[in-house]
Structures are given as C-alpha cells and as structure tokens.
Amino acid sequence: MSAHRGGVVAAGHPLSADAGAQALSAGGNAVDAALAAMLTAMACEPLLTALGAGGYMLVRPSAGRAVLLDFFVEAPGRARPRDPVAELMPVAISFGDAVQEFHVGVASAGCYGLPAGIVAAAQRFGTIPLGELAAPAAAHARRGVALNRAQAYVLSILAAIATLTPECAAIFAPNGRVLEEGDLVRQPELADALERLAAEGSEPFYRGEVARAVCAWVRERGGRLGEADLAAYRVIDREPVRVLYRGREVYTNPPPSAGGVLIALALTMLDRQPSPPPPDALVAVMERVQRERTQRFLEDLDDPGFAATFLPGGALGSTTHVSAIDAAGMACSVTCSNGSCSGVVVPKTGIHLNNMLGEQDLNPAGFHRHPPGRRLPSMMAPTLVCGPEGPELVLGSAGSNRIRSAILQTIVRVLDEGMTAERAVRAPRLHFEDGVVYAEPGIELDSLRAAGRQVAPFRALNLFFGGVQAVQRDAGGRFWGGGDPRRGGAAVVVP
Numbered sequence: 001m002s003a004h005r006g007g008v009v010a011a012g013h014p015l016s017a018d019a020g021a022q023a024l025s026a027g028g029n030a031v032d033a034a035l036a037a038m039l040t041a042m043a044c045e046p047l048l049t050a051l052g053a054g055g056y057m058l059v060r061p062s063a064g065r066a067v068l069l070d071f072f073v074e075a076p077g078r079a080r081p082r083d084p085v086a087e088l089m090p091v092a093i094s095f096g097d098a099v100q101e102f103h104v105g106v107a108s109a110g111c112y113g114l115p116a117g118i119v120a121a122a123q124r125f126g127t128i129p130l131g132e133l134a135a136p137a138a139a140h141a142r143r144g145v146a147l148n149r150a151q152a153y154v155l156s157i158l159a160a161i162a163t164l165t166p167e168c169a170a171i172f173a174p175n176g177r178v179l180e181e182g183d184l185v186r187q188p189e190l191a192d193a194l195e196r197l198a199a200e201g202s203e204p205f206y207r208g209e210v211a212r213a214v215c216a217w218v219r220e221r222g223g224r225l226g227e228a229d230l231a232a233y234r235v236i237d238r239e240p241v242r243v244l245y246r247g248r249e250v251y252t253n254p255p256p257s258a259g260g261v262l263i264a265l266a267l268t269m270l271d272r273q274p275s276p277p278p279p280d281a282l283v284a285v286m287e288r289v290q291r292e293r294t295q296r297f298l299e300d301l302d303d304p305g306f307a308a309t310f311l312p313g314g315a316l317g318s319t320t321h322v323s324a325i326d327a328a329g330m331a332c333s334v335t336c337s338n339g340s341c342s343g344v345v346v347p348k349t350g351i352h353l354n355n356m357l358g359e360q361d362l363n364p365a366g367f368h369r370h371p372p373g374r375r376l377p378s379m380m381a382p383t384l385v386c387g388p389e390g391p392e393l394v395l396g397s398a399g400s401n402r403i404r405s406a407i408l409q410t411i412v413r414v415l416d417e418g419m420t421a422e423r424a425v426r427a428p429r430l431h432f433e434d435g436v437v438y439a440e441p442g443i444e445l446d447s448l449r450a451a452g453r454q455v456a457p458f459r460a461l462n463l464f465f466g467g468v469q470a471v472q473r474d475a476g477g478r479f480w481g482g483g484d485p486r487r488g489g490a491a492v493v494v495p
Helices: 014-025 030-044 114-125 130-143 149-157 166-172 188-200 209-220 227-232 259-270 279-292 295-300 306-310 400-415 421-426 446-450
Strands: 007-011 054-060 067-071 089-094 099-104 236-238 241-245 248-252 319-326 331-337 383-387 390-398 430-433 436-439 454-457 467-473 479-483 490-494
Touching (some): 007 014, 007 467, 014 130, 014 490, 030 054, 030 130, 030 188, 030 319, 054 114, 054 248, 114 331, 209 227, 248 400, 259 279, 279 430, 331 383, 390 400, 400 467, 421 467
Antiparallel strands (some): 054 067, 067 236, 089 099, 241 248, 390 467, 479 490
C-alpha cells in the first residue's frame, strides 16, 4: 500500500469518482484510483466505455519516467483480410446545435484493448488487488445504476445505436422503451465479466472462451474481427511526447495516436505568443494545427521518430476520462472509448463492441483502409503538466475531434489565466473545424466575426465540446479537481 494516503480523482460520473476516492482512502495509489474509476465507469457510463473498448493510460510514478500504456483498438482482419465485410450502418447524431454522423454495426468493430490494459496497469503499477477494485463496479452493474441527467441525455441522442440489435436493446430499452433519467441500467453479464477479469486476468478475453464467443458472433454477421486478431493483441509501452509550455513540461500521447502531437504542436505555437491568448489567437492556432492533419500526416503517424520530425525544433465520440494524483506524487491520466458504440452486444460475454472502424475521425481516408494489426489514430490524449515539484495538472477529455481543443483550452485556463482545475473545466470553450468556429456562451465572439470568421454559437454548455476531467496539486500538497458538467463529471479530494 502507499505510504501516503490521500489525493484527488476526477471522473465522468460521481460513482466513478467515488470508487477512485475509496481506493485512495484505502491506501491505494493514483493508478489504483484510476482503475477503480475505469471499472465503475462501465456500469454507470455504459455507452461511453465497455470491455469492448480501447484506451491509453499515462503514468508518472512519484520517482521515475513517465510512460504511456497503449491499449487502443487495432484494425482486425489478420486471418482473412480480403474477405467481404458487412455494410457499415450510418446514424446521424444531433447535439442540438450540431449534427455528426457515425457508422455502427458489426462491421464497425475493431480489436478491443481494455481488458488487456486494465490487467497490465494493475500488475505493473497497482497496489490493491484487482478483485477489490472490480467488486464495486460489478455490484453496480448487477443491481443497476440509475441514469443521471447527463447519462440519460447521452442515451437519448444515441438511442438509435442503443436499440440497434435485440441484445443491446435488452439493456437500454428492456420493455420496448428507451430508458430515461432515473431508470436503472442493469448489466448482469458485465458484472460476471468484470469478476472473471479480476479472477482470471485477460487471457479468456483474448485467447479463451470469451474471445471465441465474440469472434464467432462477429464473423457470423459479416464482421472482420477474428481469433487471430485477439490472440495477437498486446499492450504497448510508448514514450510520451514532451514539450515545454510556460516553463512547465507537458507530457501527452505519442504517435501512432494523433491527438497528442497535435496538442503539443498547438502548445508550442502558443508558447511563442503573449499570455493569455485571446479567442482569435486560439482559433488561429487551431486552424494551423488542423491544416497539419493531412493524409500524409496520418500515413506517417506509424513511423518511428515521427513526433521528433513533426514538432518544431524537435519538440463525441463516446469516450470517458479519469485523472488522479496521489499524496506521494504519482499521477495517472487514462482515457477509454467505445467510440459511439457499435450497438453489438455479444451474449453471455459482457462485451459491448466498439465502432472504431466506423468513426470518420479515425478513418478520414475512408473506411476499412487500415492494414490488420495497426492501431487506429485516435484523438484521445491523456496529458499531464509537470513543474519543479512534480505533477501539477493531470487531465484528458472525451469528445471525438474536439478532444484536442478541450485539453488545449483547459491547460491555457490553468497556466495562463490562473484558474483552478474546477473553474478551468467549467469555463466556456470554442472549437475550430472545417472553417467554422463553434462556441459556447461566454466566449467573446466580436473579434472573431470582425476577422470574417464563420461562427456557430451554442445556446448552452454542451458535451459536443468534450468532457474534461482534471486534477491539480500545488507545491504545498493541496489538491483540486474538476469534473466536467457537460458529461456529468465529478471530482473527489481525499484528505
């Protein structure tokens, strides 16, 4: 157990944050807290993460180098790459003031990494047995979790996906009606799977009974995921990207993920400009960074050394994030995603498969173009900011293509404007995409309009702009945390 009790954890649901806080109270470290929150999120944020998802965990031990554990989704098809595949099913999702199209169904499912990532992190960094961390999550899944307002909204906009198949509808519309705020979401098969993962490790999910059941179900319906894909899957250690911003070291997700290097590039550009940057400067940097995300950029992401040559001078999606710092100074930032979900739940396995092969943001050159075994170029970017005394700010976000702008602005709010993590997470955001500036209320828009920018104002804070979970620690050891209200997030400080 940790010699120092206490810390702070922020997650996408109060129950997830509470699970992480309980781990810290029991003497666990930041990774224990993050794992407890991750596991609980599957029960209380059921459309945002699942055992069929993928993710990344950035860990900086209290003494030692930061490391990025990559357990994101891989392109399948090792055994039969040229076999015909079922059609992707398009679904339009409305965020009220913006619409985004997703593609779902069995053909959208890639090779999942979350079971392997959970076990690898627990074995390498954890101090509390995985069974103890998983027990609260399994209990929530078995007895059911009442949908809060944020999760009910997520379910309402993803209803077409949540009812795509009878197996998925049995969870989210059990009586022929899509569940609403206050209704219980029960997932007894997920509870069984979490207990099995804790007891047997990840082996059944990649080379055993669960893997065979998942692959048979997918193949019978025209998907590409096969036993050879799961059997070959491994968690990969990567060295984080590191850049300087306002005198601090910023560590984030390296290639072949796309989001981290784009955030690093934006911070490098802003660091050359006066502090704090006004909205028009933020938009100009976002526009320049977006221009870098070319087809060549995506093709080169998988090459070793790409970050060093790309950075100057060498320097909804349905996703959930957890950030934690413990009293000993260990920091953990982990982002997990099931995409917008595939709508495919494999009976008797507890697995709701991802739809990463159908996410336009991850497949800008066209669907089914990635070779088998390649990690998809996610925007997910667990990030931490270190000062002379160690980790100062740990954060990450949900939000599909808006992840990079959400993280960038939260860092700016804290380091340039002096906000606490809570204020920074709640502050209004903007996002530049394809010539349009999307903005929440509270962003000063006159200078943008005067510069000829096309502006699309939202009427309220919206999950379109991401779901940042951020925690802070100052030189005196005091903690702060911010859970994003856009996605029902919460933060808990453990004294």
